[in-house]
Amino acid sequence: MSAIIGKAAAPQAVPAQEVKSCCAQFYESDIVRFLFGESFHPGGLALTTRLGEILGLKPGLRLLDVAAGRGASALHLAETFGCEVVGVDFGAESVRLATAAAAERGLGDRVRFVTGDAEHLPFADADFDAILCECAYCTFPDKPQAAREFFRVLKPGGQVGLSDLTRRGPLAPELETLLAWVACIADAQPVEAYAALLTAAGFAPGIVEPHDAALGEMVAGVRAKLLGAELMVALKKLDLPDADFPKAKRVTQSAADAIGRGELGYAIITAVKAA
Template structure:
């Protein structure tokens, strides 16, 4: 079992340069095709909007950003929808960076960032109107326990939207194993299995999609975008740090494009 502290260290090592490359959002990108000329930052923000729009947020609601990264997504939610956001992460770097970003953005009253293990949340039952989990459930040591906790802290009728990697085409198990070890993934469910986990926790599925070809399938575009700014990032962090960042991510690119899917799932806690 991968402990939360190990996941925190995993992100502490990767997040500083990742934050630089993706403008405060560490999750995946969304490109329509090879001819799509969106920048890396724009492609990542496109994924943010694609997932968060499914929550149907309303001004004044309280959102839990479970696995908040360096804070840009929470700030986006607060400024676009007029919601309050509590972001949790097990990465000390991410908490510090998120708080600094919120202060600079003038949204300190609307967002808060805390160290939080979502296998054992400190919040009362039913305190949140919505939960967002962008590529954070996949690292959960016990996925069913985490979903049960997120279900608990949602009010009746509250919504959850999450996005994560999924198992695509079969074959090349060694490549998949390398990918999972690199990202510290204890499992790689298919889309049907993701839905089953959510239903087992009590959620009612309302919308889901599989968009792997436009996400992991565009890994070549990410590499091109990263290479364009390599010199700038190296000037800020140093060659040794950039080389180590590249080494840590090497296994991410091991699978074939069709082996790694990407799911977006929206569900609701029953009103009863």
């Protein structure tokens, strides 16, 4: 994590593979789990359930969770809707933890996790009935390629559902760093741009549902936890040698300001592969 926080380069100057590795490492770190909890996206599992409803998940359907992280959403959706789920993530440690969680919850026969890159999905054409990608599409360096991969592995008639950060206009400089990129902010797109990226890959547009309040709540929660963690480190009750609190606080403060001004938001965006 220190490597990510300490990186001064503009994210555009960092090679794509490094951006993906940094992102995977960031979400494998204990401090991120402490700050975000189990679910690494605004709205938590309640918003995941909403996306599952929109996608029409049910027993017998095969869902792909792209950038599944530690598997919280995949496991929740399998339990809630009875579907089969495959989760793919760039981070090998996240995949290991997610696989262990599936076994622990007795879901190993219906939920599995594999390492892979969203821009080069390790699956056959038309392998899935639905695709979900939460708070991760905005971090992929080659978004058109990832959208083409979604289209390729989806069956005709299937739906893709993104939930992601949205931006309206330019962001403050501290939100254009690599840390802000892996925190899903720096390369967040306007909602119309996500829809256009999916359409360019061959999809027909689906629905757009704003959830800006969920982002505000998440950032407020992270800021409170950062202050708590800083206090515990100062009192020597917690050891977080990698944490750069001033920088993390600057980014979260700036994000909260941008949300307050309506420059950053969160939305569900779906699209359909014509039957």
